[in-house]
Amino acid sequence: MSKILTKPDPKRASKLNAFDRLLTIMDELRENCPWDKKQTMETLRHLTIEETYELGDAILENDLEEVKKELGDLMLHMIFYARIGSEKGAFDVADVLNEVCEKLIRRHPHIYGDTKAEDEQAVKENWEKIKLKEKGNKSVLGGVPTSLPAMVKAMRIQEKARGAGFDWEKKEQVWEKVEEEMNEFMAEFNLEDENQIDREKAQNEFGDLLFSLINYSRFIDINPExxxxxxxxxxxxxxxxxxxxxxxxxxxxxxxxxxxxxxxxxxxxxx
Incomplete structure (x- = not known):
């Protein structure tokens, strides 16, 4: 049972009505619009990715009016996927929402159970442990999507390793690693005589340098992306x-x- 009492939301009815309106419009479009009738999860996928990046741009620009619009576009996509899932007999929007609700309850035992989490880091560690148990991954890093962009993937890898207790203790240690990687790269590849370098080795070393910089950014609470x-x-x-x-x-x-x-x-x- 929840340890908190949620205050009544005076706008809850209008929010539910707006959600119901979107569901109704989606049904009408799917059944009557030639374009909407043809769409599949596969055809929508690249459009959803594009919408996500557009939302990211609006957030960086702190354009709240545009954030509102892009959130609407993404919400439409989520409803679209749920409608297609319903047509396939796989799931509907209620299944989607109930599943995420159940997941949130499971992964917040400090709110809906007896687990204690005094700070953000404890919450993250609990989350990763529960997630690992749920998914049955053999590795802590098994839940990192292979299709993530390299920089985002590096961030997730480091966060998951930290959740398992594998991390530096102080940011100064991480910066020493950055300097070490930088010096190694400069010593071998910052050549003045323009000699041909080993491109594969240089690429590997440069990757190590980037990985260490991303790691340091995490310690000083900067999102490198x-x-x-x-x-x-x-x-x-x-x-x-x-x-x-x-x-x-x-x-x-x-x-x-x-x-x-x-x-x-x-x-x-x-x-």
């Missing part, structure tokens, strides 16, 4: 300024020197 995406956006903004302002001055990037480009770049940095 978000940090890199913010830098991407910053670079695009400054490069667009370089292009537009140099064009106003009658210049062409391909004919400009790096020194000339740096003038516009530094202007963009000050904006």
């Amino acid at each position: 978000e940090a890199l995406e913010r830098t991407n956006k910053k670079f695009i903004k400054r490069f667009n300024y370089l292009e537009s302002e140099s064009k106003k001055d009658g210049k062409t990037l391909s004919e400009m020197t790096l020194e000339e480009m740096d003038k516009y770049w530094n202007e963009a940095k000050s904006l």
